[in-house]
Amino acid sequence: MTGARADLAVIGGGQLARMMQQAAIGLGVRIRLLAEGPDVSAAQVIPDHRVGDHTSLDDLRAIAADVPVVTFDHEHVPPEHLRTLEAEGHACRPGPHALLFAQDKGAMRTRLSELGVPCPRHGRVSSLADLEAFGFPAVVKTTRGGYDGKGVWFLESAADAEEALATGRDLLAEELVDFRRELAALVARRPSGDMVVWPVVESRQADGICKEVLAPAPDLAPRLADEAAEIARTIATSLDVTGVLAVELFETTDGRLLVNELAMRPHNTGHWTIDGALTSQFENHLRAVLDLPLGPADALTRWSVMVNILGGSVDDLESQLAVVLDAVPDIRVHLYGKAVKAGRKVGHVTAVGDDLTDTLTRARWAADLLEKGTKDD
Template sequence: MPPPQLAVIGGGQLARMMQQAAVGLGIHLRLLAEAPDVSAAQVIVDHVVGDYTDLDTLRTVVAATPVVTFDHEHVPPEHLRTLEAEGHACRPGPDALLYAQDKSDMRSRLSGLGVPCPRSAVIASRADLEEFGLPAVVKTTRGGYDGKGVWVVRAMADADAAFDSGRGLLAEELVDFRRELSALVARSPSGQVVAYPVVESRQADGVCAEVIAPAPDLDPALDAQARAMAERIATELGVTGILAVELFETTDGRLLVNELAMRPHNTGHWTIDGAHTSQFENHLRAVLDLPLGPAGARSPWAVMVNILGGAVDDLDAQRAVALAAVPDVRVHLYGKAVKAGRKVGHVTAYGPDLDDALFRARHAAHLFTDGVTS
């Protein structure tokens, strides 16, 4: 077996889809997985099972591996600094990852750069929240995702769960927004940057349900602003790899940064089938400082719909049903056990007609989630 060129920390579906891109590029990945049967460990032969918060385990995984990248942003930054001091390039590095790990640090840094964000403040008490003003959105500063660790607070009683969590908290204004957008860029250590089309993401119960590329009826000026904003953030923060900038398009025509992710992102899954170079391939190219691939779309429209755990327990058996009913979609299953509301895969449809692509992608996803046959 050739020596690994890249270590990947975290065994979720993002690492699984990195392997798909790595095969084509001839890149040998070594994985640190949380358990032997997690999504990425099923497809990456060279894997170690262990705890990403344990420095010795990290050292074992990255031994003889020059570059390290991530399926998630939760590795302790002090461990990453140790790995860098020992000669391993962590991409993105700990100084950049800080702003994806901690929302309060992210808000402070972006505000210092003049990047428009919702009004926000760190809060430690109900009095702090009352002073900030309601209605508000309260978030844990670290660790929240997919609607977890986020509370919409219209009356003080709505904040009980947030304060009972014992976590650091951030209050943000409740933004009056028209829709949510996402701007994805890839950036290499040498400074090359490519930007993907700005997409619209649609949420259900705090979880991304579907993505439309490009965002329909997006004002060209806002499109250019979103791309420029993402490129500037990637450069100013020194991000290497994929950066996803999640945005609010407000009802009065402004863009506000909601979240940052420094890894391949759910809003970029459409690129596997719908872009000239997928976000996963460009992430690998970027972290290994290879020339980046073109990020344009292959088709006028692409729609990605997440498959969420529901009534169907046997996704493998249902795959034949879905492909027979909607043969012109692309299906991606993550090898995960089905749990209610859990992301267990996604489907992508593309073509010249948006309504048709939406129908096909939604229908296929519903076949996996609901078990219907028509």
């Protein structure tokens, strides 16, 4: 850690913090980073970093020293530590009172139901009897810690419940929603309450991991687009979120919206905004947490398609980059500086254009070349 003046402390050294740094450079914002290791994704590009543990109050105090505002690459910092930082004069954005609802799915479901936000039928469960009373089929999730399909079980009957119950974790059961597709609405909110909302997008999953994002969501009824944006505004305001809030939604087969998950930070479904919107989610997150005026969230082009690069047969992404840029010269490539591991998010590509089919084809082609070295037919 250099000890230089910093405007913002970021906890967590993943790709989200790395992309915050891209936005920070243009704004002249100096970030100080608490990283999990010396060469994690964000530590590679943020000189002012310290290796430490986000669960250690001493490490959090050290990284926040003389820094007025703290924000996050993930939602896993213990809330009691954040309350201590706040008491010592640091603005944590979002604050522990808001982050609770991204950290604990049970608390989130309870609060959203109180607000009248549409959610799947749900209930806390701790035994086979609880699950049988809830009914099958069901989706069972750990209330804390799950992501990218981890900590989630799809149960058709009581015979499938053993693994989930054996974890000893707090569990939440939800109905298995009959949905047409998954959507996401992203909003950025300042402490004053000023907000901007990006176009609602469609997200496509593979093995529980977001694989593709189409912006805006194709053929989305205007009433549903308006409803999704209003749900995001309501949640951001009611939970007092500062920064970017991502609301993941189901569009059901009978034309309703149900909230699936919340994230109180920049989100995978908003990566397209770097190349496809007037103001990226990362820039507006920084503006919001530093209480600066927000930038417009309008799309720059008719379509943007983001495809995640998952670890595959290509080991040397940097060498493969020349192949990709030669084959798809108008693609935008974002590599995260991570070692390639099967199924791991190691980067993403974004294509923009006026024709959805062409834009989707170009984005998939580039991602295939970075994952497999060849284009899928």
